[in-house]
Every structure is written in C-alpha cells, then in structure tokens.
Amino acid sequence: MNSLGFPILSLMLAVPMVAAIACLFVGANAARWLALGATLLDFLLGIFLWSAFEIGGAQWQFTEFAPVFGRFAWALGIDGIALMLIMLSVFLMPICIAASWSSIEHRIPEYMAAFLFMETLMLGVFMAQDIFLFYIFFEAGLIPMYLIIGIWGGKERVYASYKFFLYTLLGSVLMLVAMLWMVNNAGTTFIPNLLTYDFPPEAQTWLWLAFFASFAVKLPMWPVHTWLPDAHVQAPTAGSVILAGVLLKLGGYGFVRFTLPMFPEASAQFFWLVMGLSLVAIVYTSLVALVQKDMKKLIAYSSVAHMAFVSIGLFAFNRQGLEGALIVMLSHGLVSGALFLCVGVIYDRLHTREIDRYGGLSNNMPAYATLFLLFTMASVGLPGTGGFVGEFLSLLGAYEANSWVALVATTGIILGAAYMLYLYWRVAYGTARNPDAAAMPDLNKRELAMLGSIAAVVLWMGVYPESFLAPMRNDVGLLLTRIERANPPGDAALVRGSGAPAAAGAAQHGASATATAAHPAPAGSH
Amino acid sequence: MGNSLTLTLPEVVLSLSSLALLMVAAYAGDRTSRVVSWLAIASLLVAALFIPGIIAPTGIGFDGLFVADNFAAFSKVLIYIAAAASLIAASGWFSRGGVFRAEYPILILLSSVGMGMMVSAGDLLTLYIGLELQSLSAYVLASFQRQDTRSAEAGLKYFVLGALASGILLYGVSLLYGFTGSTMLSEISVALGRDGVSTGELFGLVFVMAGIAFKVSAVPFHMWTPDVYEGAPTPVTAFFASAPKVAAMALLTRVAIEGMGPATFEWRQIVIFMALASTVLGGVAAIGQPNIKRLLAYSSINNVGFALIGLAAATREGVASVLFYMAVYVVMTLGSFFCVLRMRDAAGNPVESIASLSGLSRNRPGFAAALAIFMFSLAGIPPLFGFWPKFLVFNAAVQADLTWLAAVGIATSVIGAYYYLKIVKTMYFDEPAPAYEPSTDRLGGALIMAAALFVSPLGYFSIPLIDRAAQNAAGSLF
Structure with a gap:
C-alpha cells in the first residue's frame, strides 16, 4: 500500500472502466454526461496524484502489488516520467469527450464507452509495473481504437482500421516473445527488477530489435509510419486527438522504460x-x-x-x-x-x-x-x-x-x-x-x-x-x-579554448578561432 | 480387477446409462428426447464425480492398459463439460427444426465413453478402441439430419477419411509393435530409449502421428474439417469442435510424451511442421470464407496449430500449456457456436452466412458484443482471456529453447487476426442486414453469457486455479 492509504492508481483505472460499462446501458445524453463526469473525475484524481507525488522521493511511488494472476501480478506504481504522461492523458480525455459532444451523432453510448475503455488501458500502460501487465494494457488499446476508427471514422474507415490494427499487432507480437525470453532469463516479471538486470550484450541485440519493432511502429518511425496518416485521416476528431496525443507517446515511453535502461549496449550499437x-x-x-x-x-x-x-x-x-x-x-x-x-x-x-x-x-x-x-x-x-x-x-x-x-x-x-x-x-x-x-x-x-x-x-x-x-x-x-x-x-567533445589575447600573433589566432567562436561549453559536460 | 473397475467408473457409468437410455428411447420414442437429453447430462455429471483424481485416488488399471492419472482427469473434466454443453445447446436447436431424435444424446454419451478411453489409454490398442468408439458415434452424428443432403455428405466424407486415418494409425501401431515388441506405451518408450530409433520404429512413429493428426485436424491432415463442419448440423459441429479435439489433443500428447519420449527429436520435427502449417493455413484459408461454420472450422485448425507449439516444447511446462490451451479453446469455440446456433432469419430458418451478421451490433447489441468477445479472444488479443493460453504455449517454446518457433508462431497469429477482425467488422461497421429472429432460448443465452464472462478479462482470475490443475496433470506424464 502507498502513503495515501488508498490505491489511487487502481481507482484511476476503475473510474473510467466502471463508467464505460455504465455508458452501455444508458441513453445518448446520459452517456455524454457520464463520460464527461468520469473523465473530469479522473483528471481531478490526476491533479491530486501530481500534488501528492514527492519530487526527489522514492523512484516508484503509489505502488500497489497483488499477485492475483499466478504468473504475473497486478503491480502498479509510477515514477515522474509516467506521472507526466498520465497527466497528459487525463488532461486530454475530457477534451476529447467535449470534442465529440455534437460531432458524433450515432451510437453515442458505445462511442463514449470505447473512449473510456481506451482511457483505462492507456493509463494502465503508464502505471504497470509488471512487464506482462504492461503488455496486456499496451495491446488491449488496439481493440477500442479499432472500433473507434471503424465505426465512427470517415469514408475509408474500414481500410484504415484494419491497417492500424494489423500493423501495430505485428509490431508488438515479437516484443512478447522477447519479453518471455527476458522473464525466463532474469526470473522476474517485475519491471523495477528487470531495470537493474544486465542482459548479456549478444542477447540484447535481438531483444532490442524485437522491442524496436513494436515501439518504432507505435512512435511511429519512418518507414513503418504509413498506418498513421491513414488512421488519423479516417478517425473522428477525438480519435485523432487521442491517437496523436497519447497513443504515439506509448512508443516513446517504451523506449524510455524498456529499450534504453534494459539494453544499453544494444541501444548504443x-x-x-x-x-x-x-x-x-x-x-x-x-x-x-x-x-x-x-x-x-x-x-x-x-x-x-x-x-x-x-x-x-x-x-x-x-x-x-x-x-x-x-x-x-x-x-x-x-x-x-x-x-x-x-x-x-x-x-x-x-x-x-x-x-x-x-x-x-x-x-x-x-x-x-x-x-x-x-x-x-x-x-x-x-x-x-x-x-x-x-x-x-x-x-x-x-x-x-x-x-x-x-x-x-x-x-x-x-x-x-x-x-x-x-x-x-x-x-x-x-x-x-x-x-x-x-x-x-x-x-x-x-x-x-x-x-x-x-x-x-x-x-x-x-x-x-x-x-x-x-x-x-x-x-x-x-x-x-x-x-x-x-x-x-560523440564527435562534439568541446573543450574550453585557451583564449589568446587580442594582441597575440595572427598565426596563433587562426588556430583557436574555432574553439572560441563556437559557444564554449563547460568542460566535462558529459 | 476390482480396483481396475473403480478406476473406470466414469466409463462404466456412462456406458450403463447410455444403454439404459437407449431402452427408454427405443420404447418411448422421440417424445422423450428432452428427458433423455437431461438424463444424459445428469449421467455426465455423475460420471465426472467418479473421475479418479477428483475424489477417488488416481491409479493404473488392467495391468497398464488403462491409465487414470491427473492428466486423464483434467482432460475428462473438459470433455464432459463440453459434451454436456453441446447437449444443452442441441435440444433447443433440433426441436425447432422438427425432430429431435432421442438417439442424439445417447450417441454423445457413447462418444464420451470413447473419448474417456482415448485420454486414459496406456496401450495402443486401448487407444485404438477408444478412438473408434468415439469416431463411429461421430460419423453417425455428422449425418444426423438424414433428409439434409449436406449432412449426409458430411457423414460420408467424415467416415471415409476417418476410416483412412484409422487405417494409417493401425498400420503405424502394427509397425511399432513389430519393431519394439509391445503395444504398451511405457514399454515402447523403453524400447525406443534402449538403442536409438530404428528406421522401422521411425516409420511406425510417423504413421501413428499422422493417424492422430487426422483426429486433431492438423495440417496437412485437415481437409475433412471444413466440409464436415459445414455439413453437419450446427450443434453437432459445436460438439466436434470441442470435446473430440480435447480428446485427440490429449491422446497425441500422451502418445508423444509417454510413449515416444526418447524419440522426441524425431517427432518434434513433425509436430513443429504441423503446428506452423496449421497456424498459417488455418489463417490464410479462412480469409475468403463466406460461411461462418467453415470459418470456425479453419479457426479450429488454426488453434490446434498453436496448441501443437506447446507440445513441440516437449516439457512439463509445454504439456501444461497444451491443457490450458484446450480448456480456454473449448470455452471460446463453444461460445462462438452457441452464437451461430442463434442465427436464424425472420422465418426461423438457420442461416450460416457471415454477411447476414452485418450490422448485428445495432439490432442485437448483446449478441454482437458476445460474438465480438469470442472473436477477439480466438485471435488472442489481450485483455481477453484467449491471449493467455497463447502466451503459455509461446512461453513453453521459449523455455525449451525454441525461441524461433515462438517468434514465427506468434507472427502467424497476425494472419489469423485478420479474419476474426472481419467478423467484428461485419457486425460493427457494416449497415444492418435483415434482423434475426429474436431468440427465446434463455438457457442458451445464459451459456453464451457464462462463456463470454470466462473469456473476458475476468478470466485472468482463474489462472492460478487452472494453472495448478494443468501443472499437476502435466506432471503425471513425466
């Protein structure tokens, strides 16, 4: 249990989840207000989370741990990076709901439910402290987004939704195999433990590539970016907002959370x-x-x-x-x-x-x-x-x-x-x-x-x-x-120039010109 | 002998009750079909209580011919559940079409006896007898709607190809007997381990594997599956896709691990080939199918391929993952077929085209949501529970140093995802087709709901329970 005395992270996941299920059983207008209320409540919880976050305190805060799934655990916890991305998500969500207020005209309860499910899954990605829990949240986001693009999208929505789904699925399945290998090698599914485990450099190369396949598609990087223009153009406005605003960040978050700290040698390679x-x-x-x-x-x-x-x-x-x-x-x-x-x-x-x-x-x-x-x-x-x-x-x-x-x-x-x-x-x-x-x-x-x-x-x-x-x-x-x-x-290892006096000989001047002209970075800035 | 009989109590109970019910059916006629059906379900329940390993202790009976270990117990529980569920679904469906003949539940019971023997076989001959008992009942069931030519054709096809498979299997058995000197799995294992695998033994092994591969419908022995699944009455197809698949998969696992353990290197190649061929073909061939039953047939081929990846690991973890896979697979498949059973046009006639599902989410949101859950789950997309068994088989492959197999296998799962998505797309993105007839079958609805809840994220809470049972079961083969 964390310092607050109640599981705030689970609560933040539960609020949109419960609201999503409730949305399916109410009328259009009630669904709108319910969705707005739930996302605003989550935003308030987010602000509270930020204010309670102790800067400079423990790396992982608000941790929760419940080994209810046998092979992996309901392990939540955030660091500062996750906190900021959570704030981004909870801030954008009410805006997305507001943006869909009148522009979505049919099947509103389902629409709101899909968005709220999406919010739970996105927040889950940033909160997960167990590598498989992370994967489940990461992958599960495909389902609501597929439905959002496919049902409420533009003319080419079906093509765009398939492309989005299959592209990102193919990217991330290889990551799952890499995760399985890592967990079997390191003997833990707990991300903080994996973060301090040194994988053999030759294995890192393969693991890095598998993770890269997933995150590069998500980020997206050239040349696997082609799903993005299609998905964006076809998605409804709020879908594009959440896609650009948060889903793309999952790729960057993956690099920060997994690729860099777990495979530093391969990252350099x-x-x-x-x-x-x-x-x-x-x-x-x-x-x-x-x-x-x-x-x-x-x-x-x-x-x-x-x-x-x-x-x-x-x-x-x-x-x-x-x-x-x-x-x-x-x-x-x-x-x-x-x-x-x-x-x-x-x-x-x-x-x-x-x-x-x-x-x-x-x-x-x-x-x-x-x-x-x-x-x-x-x-x-x-x-x-x-x-x-x-x-x-x-x-x-x-x-x-x-x-x-x-x-x-x-x-x-x-x-x-x-x-x-x-x-x-x-x-x-x-x-x-x-x-x-x-x-x-x-x-x-x-x-x-x-x-x-x-x-x-x-x-x-x-x-x-x-x-x-x-x-x-x-x-x-x-x-x-x-x-x-x-x-x-790096190739730009600048050193402080000796700085010849103005009166010094012209021959000396030419030699040090480059060093002084460039902004003199303090020595040892690495 | 007395001990042996107690070990076979489930089979005894089922045999006696099917004989008794046969008398009821013979004298009282088809009026009693529903009663017979419920009595059959009751006898499955009673038989389940007598499974050694549930309450009674496990053991080996008839000098090793019949093995009642935890592995058999796990498989039997699954088989009986699947058989009972398909009985419940059938009574509502057949009575709509006119005749619900009382032989139907009895044939399911007899088939269950055969499946029980299959998973408990400690000897190739027990195996063969169990398999034949199961198959013969299945042939009759496939052509159960005698007036329907498609059903008759399905039965005939199934019979001819099934007989061919039995012949191949029997030939393999005879080769193994000739070269190892025994039909007992344990003794074959000893003989194979003694001085390597001789050419004759290898031939026997290949033929036995091929014969059983017919029954699990793994590529390249799958061609009967789409035709039979399409032609057979839908409740029968639901049954075919569930219980016999579990039995055949368990049988294959036992023969491979217990009987041919020392020849793992040899059979692993076969299993890996069948696994990948099944996942690829099961994915590609399903894409163009307009008929939902054919599509689900390819889906079952696809899923068997994934389960075989767990078997290829040939470890305790691998066997446990196969069992876990089958447990979740049965629920997903039965759930999907229960949905198909409810597909009837306004006049009450069964429809099977995928196009008729168009826009279902608007007319029948609950129905569409359930089917979508099953589809995403069959595709193995988290957070649905169908992801977990796939996770386990890949995990087993990675642990057995078959990381490449896991990587290739998981990549082929994307192909399969395409056609599962197609169903979801039809139901959610397309304009509504003429609405289905509202269903009055409350029991069927309850079963669909139960299955959907099991494969929803709530299913993850059952992992510790099923995992322990599957590990125990797998442990008895090693």
Missing part, C-alpha cells in the same frame, strides 16, 4: 539506425507534409517528423536529449491534439478537410484564428511555447552526441515552419475562397474552453518548463547512470 531513420523521417515527412491537400494528413505527417525529435533526443544518451525528448512528447501531445481539434472545429462546420476550400478564416473567425496561430507557432517551435523547449533541448542533446545529426535535424525546424505557416496562410489569411467558409461562425463556448485550456498549458510549458521537468529529473538521472556505460563517444 543501434545508435545510427535510430538516428538514420529519425533523420530520414524529419526531412522526408516534412517534405511530404508540405504538399498535402488534406489538413489532417498534413498534421499527421508533421507528427511523424516531431516524433523523430523524440527518438533523436532519447538516443542522444545525455540529459539534455532525454529531457528534451520527454518535453517534446508532452508538448507534441498537447499541440498536435489541439491542431486536430482545430481541424475538427472547421470540419464540423464545412464537412471537408481540404485546405483549398478554406481561406480568410481570420476575418470571420478571429478567436479561432488566434488560437490556431498559437498552436501553429507551438508546432513550429516558437520560443515561449512548449514546442521550443522540447525541440531545443533535444537538438542540444543531439549536438553533443553527433553534430551531423543535429545539423540535419535542425533543417526539420525550418521545414516545419514552412509547412505549418503555409498551412496557416492558406486557411486563415487572404480572402475566403468559398462563401460557405466565409459564413462560418466563430468558436462557441465549448470549443473555446477546449482550445483555451490546451493553449494555457502550452504557454505554461513554454514559459516555465521546470514544473514539468522537476518530477522527471530524478528519473532521467537514474536512466543516465544506467546507460552511461554504453554511451557512444
């Missing part, structure tokens, strides 16, 4: 594989995003590019990279979710996602245009928003690991600015190309509340990221001590 795929993703998907005609598809491709910053930061093997990657995960969760909501807002009015049909929205929808601009800027990574903090730290880490990686990755920021501003220009500026678009009313109160609350958090994260970094700092430190032994040497 595959440094270039990850970096190579991420760099291709950044450049390639950014270019693809540039030519999209469908708004959702554009944002979906931009997600792939942004998630590549996560993988680059994580495999940079240093604090800046890791913390940056985690912040990118949080800020991308909020920003891409918000962008999908922005698309949803105008889709609800005009029922098309084609960029060409809109234009000049800043004239008739000023509030919408302002918020959309904010999220566009956050996506670009403008200072003052969460996106800047994450991508900057992540690039800093990448630079320390390898300057070429940082160089190519930085082009992603420029390309990102290009496609996002181009999108914003076509949608919001100029004159309306379509009388229907010009007649669209501005945000209503519900939409304003949804987008406004996300905007507040995005700014908070940009101005004072310490609130979000503080709970994770200890855990990043522990992760670093774990992976340090395998850290591949």
